[in-house]
Amino acid sequence: MPKYYDFKVAGYYLYFTSFCVVECMHVHASDSKLTEGGSAKFFVKNNGDTVLQNRGILNDREISKISEFIKEHYQEMYLRWSQYSEKGYYEK
Structure with missing residues (x-):
């Protein structure tokens, strides 16, 4: 399971799975x-904005922090994503 980073953001790892690469770019946030x-x-949209599909166990504050982090780092994260997938950003 590729992680975008080895550190946690708002207490959660940001990652994707090998099953994810058939979809457009997205980020899972989960515990260990x-x-x-x-x-x-x-x-993740091509401007760094995010669309939350599933909130899981995260609260509003954690979701906001992770969304802000993605917005600041989405281009760098996309480089990692594109090593595994030819699918681009979320465009809807």
Whole structure:
């Protein structure tokens, strides 16, 4: 399971799975188990904005912090994503 970073953001790892690469770019946020159960899922637009598909167990404050982090680092994160997937950003 590729992590975007080795550190946690708002107490959660940001990652994607090998099953994820068939979708457009997104970010899962989960605890150390790195499972989709209980994780949040953020689709990432080409300007760094996110669309929350699943909030998991995260509260509003954690979601806001992670969204802000993604907005600041989405281009760098996309470089990691594009090593595994040809799918681009979320465009809807």
